[in-house]
Each structure stands twice: as C-alpha cells, then as structure tokens.
Amino acid sequence: MKEDFGLTQDQIDIQLMTRDFIRKELTWERIKECDEKNEVPMDIVKKCADMGLTSITLPESVGGGGMGEVTNSLVLEEISYQDVGFATTIGACGLCFTPINLFGTDAQKKLYADFILAGGLSAFCLTEADAGSDVGALRTTAVKDGDEYVINGTKAFITNGGNASVYTVFAMTDPNAGARGMSCFIVERSRAGISCGKEEDKMGIRLSNTCEVIFDNVRIPADHLVGQEGKGFKIAMSTFDITRPAGVGAACCGAMKSCIDKCIEYAATRVTFGQPILQNQAIQFMIADMEVRYEAARALAYRVAAGIDAHVIDSALSSASKTFSSESLVKTAEDAIQIHGGNGYSKEYPIEIIYRNSKIATIYEGTNQVQRMVIVKSLLKASGLM
Ligand SMILES: Cc1cc2nc3c(=O)[nH]c(=O)nc-3n(C[C@H](O)[C@H](O)[C@H](O)COP(=O)(O)OP(=O)(O)OC[C@H]3O[C@@H](n4cnc5c(N)ncnc54)[C@H](O)[C@@H]3O)c2cc1C
Incomplete structure (x- = not known):
C-alpha cells in the first residue's frame, strides 16, 4: 500500500505488525471454517487483545494505547484485508468505548478498560x-x-x-x-x-x-x-462522527485492496483464448477502476481520521467517508467476482466471502440513506436554508 499520509514511525510499526499478525493467524482456511460455522475465532480475539488492538484508542492513563483514529484506521484496514467480519468484531470495541471516551468519567474509562485489557470484548x-x-x-x-x-x-x-x-x-x-x-x-x-x-x-x-x-x-x-x-442522542451521533471513518471508511479500503490483489493474481494466471485474462483491456480497466475507488476512499477516510485526531469533527465528512467507502467496496467486490468468473461464485475462492461481507457496510453505523440525510443537512445549513 502506498503511504502518503505523513504517518509516524509508531503508526507504520503498528500497521506492519497488524498486517503480519493477521495474515498469519487468520488464514483463508480459518476464515472459511468460521464463516461456515458462523463463529468468532475467540482465540484470535484474545491475541488481538494481548497485542493491544482492542484497546488502541483507550487513554494511556487506564492502560490503553492512547492512540487516535488514524492509527485505529490502519489497524482496522489491515484486519479487513483478511476479513471484514473479524474487523467488525474488533472495531465494535471502539464503537462501544467512544461514548465513554468522549463523555465518560475517569472512573468509567477505568471500569471499561479493566474488561478490555483482560481480553474481553464490548x-x-x-x-x-x-x-x-x-x-x-x-x-x-x-x-x-x-x-x-x-x-x-x-x-x-x-x-x-x-x-x-x-x-x-x-x-x-x-x-x-x-x-x-x-x-x-x-x-x-x-x-x-x-x-x-x-x-x-x-x-x-x-x-x-x-x-x-x-x-x-x-x-x-x-x-x-x-x-x-437526556444527552444520549447527542452522544450516539457524536460517536458515529468518530467511528464511521475508521470502522467503515478505512475498513472497507482493506477489503478493496484485498480484492485488487486477488484479482491481479487470478487474472495473471487464468488463461482464456490462449492468454491470461489480464491481457484484456476489459479486465485491466475493471482493476484500474477498483484502484481509483480504493485510493479515493482511502484518501477521504484518512483525511477525516486525521481531522478527528486534530479535534476537527465534521459529521458530513464522516458520513461521506462511510458512504463512499462502503459503496466502493460493494462495487469492487462485485467486479472482483466478475473477474474470477465462475470461480468467483464458488465458495472455493475467498472472493465470494468478501462479496457477502461487503454489503453490511452500507447498512450498519447508519444506513447510507441516513448518511445522505446528514450530508444534505450540513449543505443546507451552510447555505442558510435550514
Ligand atoms: C450485522 C449488523 C450489525 C449491527 N451492529 C450493530 C451494533 O453493534 N449496535 C447497534 O446499535 N446496531 C447495530 N446494527 C443495527 C444497524 O445499525 C441498523 O440495522 C441500521 O441502522 C438500520 O436500521 P434498521 O435495520 O432498523 O433499518 P430501517 O431503519 O428500518 O431502514 C430500512 C430502510 O429504510 C431506509 N430509511 C429509513 N428511514 C428513512 C428515511 N427517513 N429516508 C430515507 N430512507 C429511510 C433505510 O435507509 C433502509 O434502507 C447492526 C446491524 C447489522 C445488520
């Protein structure tokens, strides 16, 4: 992945550590088995907790990583490269903690941290x-x-x-x-x-x-x-402003990158009419379009995450990131199936799981219709029409 977001060495280290860990632990065979059983690999959850991946945004004062949404995005993006479902399991901890982080007392942060640092989920x-x-x-x-x-x-x-x-x-x-x-x-x-x-x-x-x-x-x-x-609604909405770019925006980018890598690998070896299908411009252009969506979604997700880390919260931008990333992933996963032909439709290949995983991103953390309501409201307010 190209890195041009001014990441610190610590952030790059966490990104590479997560990549190395998740690709070794959460193998395709394990994903397939858990997918069939509808099962969370709790042993890998425990290892994630031990590595601090479930407590990345907890303040250091309560034993957390004390990191922000850019780092959180890097972690969720790497996990999603392997499986969006497992990233959802880990990401949901951030979703649970954000209201406490934003509005909770030190005692509440400590109460929460004790469960998570002991290896629990939230x-x-x-x-x-x-x-x-x-x-x-x-x-x-x-x-x-x-x-x-x-x-x-x-x-x-x-x-x-x-x-x-x-x-x-x-x-x-x-x-x-x-x-x-x-x-x-x-x-x-x-x-x-x-x-x-x-x-x-x-x-x-x-x-x-x-x-x-x-x-x-x-x-x-x-x-x-x-x-x-009486502040619960505001707390919930403020939470989504923070979590949408990392939990959905960046996470979808990981899955898109996975589609791109798998499509290039498959298209380079699948031969029709005497040549790899990758030689066809029709295939190349589909992959190029995947890359365009991936880079654009990633740029937006990290821009919003960096803003959050700098305490600049923009609900409409968070919604835009969530919307664009999720719809980009759905289209990318669909095209990835197309490039894999019949094999893409088979459970023998990982692309089928990515396709099934992709759709949820347009629904949870507020449907994309709700995101568009947030975006338009912001535009109308800025235009003095609301
Ligand atoms: C796998 C999964 C995990 C989830 N995890 C969590 C979780 O951890 N915590 C949690 O609290 N929730 C969670 N959710 C719930 C999720 O956030 C909701 O499903 C989502 O917000 C949509 O609500 P709904 O299902 O009631 O759909 P509805 O609100 O009934 O919407 C149905 C359709 O109507 C559209 N719609 C509704 N109102 C309008 C309107 N005014 N204008 C235009 N269109 C409209 C919606 O966009 C949607 O297309 C999860 C859901 C799923 C499926």
Whole structure:
C-alpha cells in the first residue's frame, strides 16, 4: 500500500505488525471454517487483545494505547484485508468505548478498560427492532430508583452482543421527550437480568457475533450514566462522527485492496483464448477502476481520521467517508467476482466471502440513506436554508 499520509514511525510499526499478525493467524482456511460455522475465532480475539488492538484508542492513563483514529484506521484496514467480519468484531470495541471516551468519567474509562485489557470484548447497544434509522423511537427505558437506574428493553442486531463483557446502552430516561429523553449508560455483562436473545444467521461478516441483548430489570449504579441525562442522542451521533471513518471508511479500503490483489493474481494466471485474462483491456480497466475507488476512499477516510485526531469533527465528512467507502467496496467486490468468473461464485475462492461481507457496510453505523440525510443537512445549513 502506498503511504502518503505523513504517518509516524509508531503508526507504520503498528500497521506492519497488524498486517503480519493477521495474515498469519487468520488464514483463508480459518476464515472459511468460521464463516461456515458462523463463529468468532475467540482465540484470535484474545491475541488481538494481548497485542493491544482492542484497546488502541483507550487513554494511556487506564492502560490503553492512547492512540487516535488514524492509527485505529490502519489497524482496522489491515484486519479487513483478511476479513471484514473479524474487523467488525474488533472495531465494535471502539464503537462501544467512544461514548465513554468522549463523555465518560475517569472512573468509567477505568471500569471499561479493566474488561478490555483482560481480553474481553464490548458492544454498543443502540438499535432495537423498531428503532434503527429512527433512533428516537427507542423503547428501552432506564428508570431512576434511589441511587440506581433500572433498565428494561431489548436491543437488536448488537455486534459482540453475545460475547461482550461490557456494554454501552442507550435507553429512555424520559420516554415522552423523544430523542431528547435518551441517555447513555455503561453496563457490565455480569449484572443480573441481562441475557442474549436471537443470534443472527447472517449473509456475511459471519466472523462477528450479532444478537439481541435483553435487559430485564437490570439494576446499575447511578454513576454508570455516561454524560448527562437526556444527552444520549447527542452522544450516539457524536460517536458515529468518530467511528464511521475508521470502522467503515478505512475498513472497507482493506477489503478493496484485498480484492485488487486477488484479482491481479487470478487474472495473471487464468488463461482464456490462449492468454491470461489480464491481457484484456476489459479486465485491466475493471482493476484500474477498483484502484481509483480504493485510493479515493482511502484518501477521504484518512483525511477525516486525521481531522478527528486534530479535534476537527465534521459529521458530513464522516458520513461521506462511510458512504463512499462502503459503496466502493460493494462495487469492487462485485467486479472482483466478475473477474474470477465462475470461480468467483464458488465458495472455493475467498472472493465470494468478501462479496457477502461487503454489503453490511452500507447498512450498519447508519444506513447510507441516513448518511445522505446528514450530508444534505450540513449543505443546507451552510447555505442558510435550514
Ligand atoms: C450485522 C449488523 C450489525 C449491527 N451492529 C450493530 C451494533 O453493534 N449496535 C447497534 O446499535 N446496531 C447495530 N446494527 C443495527 C444497524 O445499525 C441498523 O440495522 C441500521 O441502522 C438500520 O436500521 P434498521 O435495520 O432498523 O433499518 P430501517 O431503519 O428500518 O431502514 C430500512 C430502510 O429504510 C431506509 N430509511 C429509513 N428511514 C428513512 C428515511 N427517513 N429516508 C430515507 N430512507 C429511510 C433505510 O435507509 C433502509 O434502507 C447492526 C446491524 C447489522 C445488520
């Protein structure tokens, strides 16, 4: 990969270390096996935790890597090169931690860090069956009772839901106030009343666990409130501003690069009409277009990540990165299947998994329709029309 983002030597070292580690550990055979079983390779999760890959953005004061979104992007990009599903498993920890990092107390950061540094996973519990894009329609409630909150409700489609040891949970503290009645909490998995419901049998990213998380009269101390009551919606949206460029933007770039490498390798050896298919301009141009999308998506993702690290947050740019990267990956994976012909459609070749994995990026962390709503809102505001 070309490096022109002014990376520090530390960042390059982490990038190369992650590349070397993930390509050795998460082999194609292992990916295929886990994909078939819909299974998270927890032994590799543990190794990632030991290497600090699940705690990269945690402050050093609580034992984390103390690094920013550029470094996080490099790590998720490298993991996605092997498998977007496994990158989702690791990336979901950043999604869970970001609300605490942005709005939590030092004690909450420490509480979270203790679980993650011990090798645990975490999960971000926002979505419900009837509240996905329409986040303000949440039904989960958190009712203050003395010096505790009591949480009731069911979260849907939660990445790491079944494997996490700690959650951030969004619930209504004032159910009549819509989005302004939402609050955010840090909740340990060990609390009485938490269980996991239906596990999704997904089309792709099967190296990640996605399930319902059920809260049945779950009591947590009042000091587990993250930020202030009623600020949950703002906390969730601020979180996505930070996580979309790395968790989706850069991650999709890793998978695109994987498609490009696999297509060149395949096209150089697959012979039709007496010559490798790579000799055909039709094939070359498809690969060139993949490269154009990959470089453009990567430039945008790292531009936004660098902005975040410099405390310049631009919701519309984060959404643009998420949208462009995800749609670029879907198109790239589709063309990669085309270049592989019938073999691309077979489970014998990794390209089929990349294709199935690609689609989720246009859906999670807010659908691409929602991203376009964010982008247009920003443009209209800037034009004084809103
Ligand atoms: C594998 C997977 C992992 C996930 N992980 C997590 C997680 O870790 N934590 C979490 O909280 N959530 C998670 N989600 C949930 C995900 O973020 C939601 O599925 C997503 O936000 C869409 O919500 P929805 O499924 O309810 O779709 P809906 O909101 O029902 O949308 C359906 C369609 O309508 C469109 N639409 C809706 N409203 C509008 C509108 N106003 N204008 C135009 N189009 C509109 C949408 O774009 C979409 O195309 C995950 C989902 C999946 C599938």
